[in-house]
Amino acid sequence: MTYVVTESCIKCKYTDCVDVCPVDCFREGPNFLVIDPDECIDCTLCEPECPAGAIFRDDDLPEGQEEYEEINARLAKVWPAIIQKKPAPEDADAWLEVKDKRGLLEE
Template identity: 50%
Template sequence: MTHVVTAACEGCKYTDCVTVCPCECFHEGERMLFIDPELCIDCEACVPECPVDAIYPDHALPAELEHFVKVNAEMSLVTPVILVKKKPLADSEGDGPTNHASAE
């Protein structure tokens, strides 16, 4: 099993989660983060650190977010690993997270 970053991360990209990940499985895209399903050990350390509740276990994803399993797997192959906390995107102080059907 793995955890999945979903639409709530898009446009805000809080990085609190990356500092608690014991296996360095987070990757940074331009507008959101992704989890490498091959490296995630399903420890759930990242879940309470996400201020927008964007991270789910893959088996507990709401139906409308299930496509993010594939998005995370694909994007973790082409985006760099992120290991340190960074300033969130400017959008994060807007109207809150969006539920876009696509990522990046």
């Protein structure tokens, strides 16, 4: 089992989840975070910390978000680790309720 960051994180990129991760499994891209499935220990700490509600167990992904399991695994191999909370983008709150953001993901 592992946790997966889904579409709601795109353009929001809050990093509250990073602060509670005991194994530093988060990776940071330009406008999205991912979880390295090889590092995640399924501790459950990150899920309730996400203001965007973007983190789910891999076997609990919402309908239409299944591709994010592969996206997390692929991007975790190339994006650098993030181990400290950072300020969210200035416009993060404006993107919080926006749907269908997949096309905005900067890889």
